[in-house]
Amino acid sequence: MTTIRYLFADHLSRSIASLADLDPAHDVVLLTEVAGEAEAVPHHPKKVAFLFSAMRHFAAGLAEEGIRVDYVKLDDPANTQSFTGELRRAMRRHGAERVVVAEPGEWRVLQELRAWRERHDVAVEIREDERFFCTTNDFARWWQKRRQPRMESFYRLMREQTGLLMEGEGEPAGGRWNFDKENRKPPPRDVEFTGPLRIEPDRVTSEVIALVERCYGKRFGDLEPFWFAVTAADAAQALEHFIETALPRFGDWQDAMLEGESFLCHAAISQYLNAGLLLPRDVCARAEQAWREGRVPINSAEGFIRQVLGWREYVRGIYWQEMPGYARLNGLGARRRLPDFYWTGRTEMACLREVVDQTRREALSHHIQRLMVTGNFALLAGVDPQEVCEWYLAVYADAVEWVELPNTLGMALHADGGLLGSKPYAASGAYIRRMSDFCASCRFDVRRKNGPGACPFNYLYWNFLVENRKALGGNPRLRNAYATLDRLPKERLKAIRADSRAFLEGLEPWSRP
Numbered sequence: 001m002t003t004i005r006y007l008f009a010d011h012l013s014r015s016i017a018s019l020a021d022l023d024p025a026h027d028v029v030l031l032t033e034v035a036g037e038a039e040a041v042p043h044h045p046k047k048v049a050f051l052f053s054a055m056r057h058f059a060a061g062l063a064e065e066g067i068r069v070d071y072v073k074l075d076d077p078a079n080t081q082s083f084t085g086e087l088r089r090a091m092r093r094h095g096a097e098r099v100v101v102a103e104p105g106e107w108r109v110l111q112e113l114r115a116w117r118e119r120h121d122v123a124v125e126i127r128e129d130e131r132f133f134c135t136t137n138d139f140a141r142w143w144q145k146r147r148q149p150r151m152e153s154f155y156r157l158m159r160e161q162t163g164l165l166m167e168g169e170g171e172p173a174g175g176r177w178n179f180d181k182e183n184r185k186p187p188p189r190d191v192e193f194t195g196p197l198r199i200e201p202d203r204v205t206s207e208v209i210a211l212v213e214r215c216y217g218k219r220f221g222d223l224e225p226f227w228f229a230v231t232a233a234d235a236a237q238a239l240e241h242f243i244e245t246a247l248p249r250f251g252d253w254q255d256a257m258l259e260g261e262s263f264l265c266h267a268a269i270s271q272y273l274n275a276g277l278l279l280p281r282d283v284c285a286r287a288e289q290a291w292r293e294g295r296v297p298i299n300s301a302e303g304f305i306r307q308v309l310g311w312r313e314y315v316r317g318i319y320w321q322e323m324p325g326y327a328r329l330n331g332l333g334a335r336r337r338l339p340d341f342y343w344t345g346r347t348e349m350a351c352l353r354e355v356v357d358q359t360r361r362e363a364l365s366h367h368i369q370r371l372m373v374t375g376n377f378a379l380l381a382g383v384d385p386q387e388v389c390e391w392y393l394a395v396y397a398d399a400v401e402w403v404e405l406p407n408t409l410g411m412a413l414h415a416d417g418g419l420l421g422s423k424p425y426a427a428s429g430a431y432i433r434r435m436s437d438f439c440a441s442c443r444f445d446v447r448r449k450n451g452p453g454a455c456p457f458n459y460l461y462w463n464f465l466v467e468n469r470k471a472l473g474g475n476p477r478l479r480n481a482y483a484t485l486d487r488l489p490k491e492r493l494k495a496i497r498a499d500s501r502a503f504l505e506g507l508e509p510w511s512r513p
């Protein structure tokens with residue numbers, strides 16, 4: 001009996017559950033490049049090239065092992081351009097009676113897989129994705145037991161269960177669970193950053209780049225220079241490069257931003273992790289080892305491991321726990337269209353211009369750029385969460401819906417009513433001034449709170465608190481902010497509201513091409 005082992009673009013791990021017990025004599029591994037997925041949102045060309053090239057390299061590696069691989073390219077004239085259509089064709093080609101697939105990274109695709117059984121009258125086995133530390137069932141049990149579940153308690157549980165950064169008797173390494181307070185230093189002026197490891201495209205990647213240029217070259221995003229790793233071996237080199245050159249300083253400056261410095265001490269490996277080229281267990285183990293060998297301080301090792309072991313697993317758990325309703329939440333009733341500058345970079349606000357421009361060039365930006373610049377602006381301006389989520393899903397090479405949606409809708413936009421985070425990450429220009437050098441080259445004055453030339457983040461911040469008092473006024477973590485708001489002189493508040501109205505009305509909405 002022939003079994004098709006269907007791999008998606010985020011399943012590129014040799015240890016993926018759908019390849020376990022593979023029988024090379026009878027089984028066929030199927031990988032497909034389908035326009036239905038590449039065009040579901042206008043994905044950044046660099047992201048599409050990365051995933052297609054990584055898929056082609058992974059398929060070639062399996063074939064070298066003697067495994068039968070069926071690979072359907074995007075420009076194959078017979079390609080039906082959908083997962084379901086390609087499965088149907090492959091079943092006929094191979095006379096297959098059974099399909100094995102690992103859990104996908106998107107609720108919509110999971111529904112599609114579940115429908116295969118009825119549509120094709122075929123045995124479909126959907127296997128748990130065991131690459132994560134926490135299964136969706138274990139997360140659901142933990143979530144349901146807690147009256148107010150929060151990331152910090154989940155993270156501690158994960159530390160205890162895995163033993164990562166733990167000393168004897170359940171003690172956290174370094175005597176504390178969390179060194180976040182030591183991870184917020186402002187940007188340094190006199191440090192040279194090496195940046196992530198850059199891999200020269202090989203022949204396969206160059207062919208994919210030409211294909212993507214032909215099909216999607218007019219989209220938002222620069223395809224070249226293309227420097228991503230597309231194999232597990234090169235991704236492992238990129239991880240080692242990060243541990244040697246950047247992790248020692250990552251902790252101190254993980255929230256800092258500098259003009260012209262896209263990565264500072266960030267790893268830029270999330271696209272490898274989310275595609276499966278790196279495994280979270282290996283990544284955390286290597287960071288811990290570097291700390292145990294004295295090459296990395298504890299605030300760096302802990303800050304990095306918290307992102308992978310804590311935050312990444314937590315948002316995945318929430319995604320699968322709360323979907324499909326989660327994608328439709330709009331707790332603050334935000335209805336504004338996404339401003340055009342998210343796709344063009346044409347804005348006089350230097351911080352947004354810098355982050356959008358970097359996103360266009362690299363298909364990556366780090367978490368504070370995403371949360372406190374593009375996310376914070378969308379929150380303050382009341383942009384519709386679905387439009388913001390579509391942008392984040394499209395423009396970042398590491399964006400798979402399970403990780404993108406909770407981070408954008410929940411953390412950046414607080415549209416889930418506080419399910420994921422206890423308060424909105426709303427901030428005035430003062431935060432961006434403290435954590436970056438963007439304000440120095442901006443035409444707006446970050447010290448001015450309102451009036452001509454004032455930084456828009458400043459008046460929009462107070463305007464946001466006024467507009468959302470009903471939803472947020474009772475939040476204990478915003479008590480001080482509302483107390484300050486209530487002390488503002490009436491005339492000042494009136495001016496803030498008028499500046500906000502004029503600014504928001506002047507925003508050019510994005511119109512879908």
Ligand code: SF4
Nearest residue numbers: 349351429439442455
């Ligand atoms: Fe951004 Fe305001 Fe600073 Fe300009 S002044 S870079 S808009 S925070």
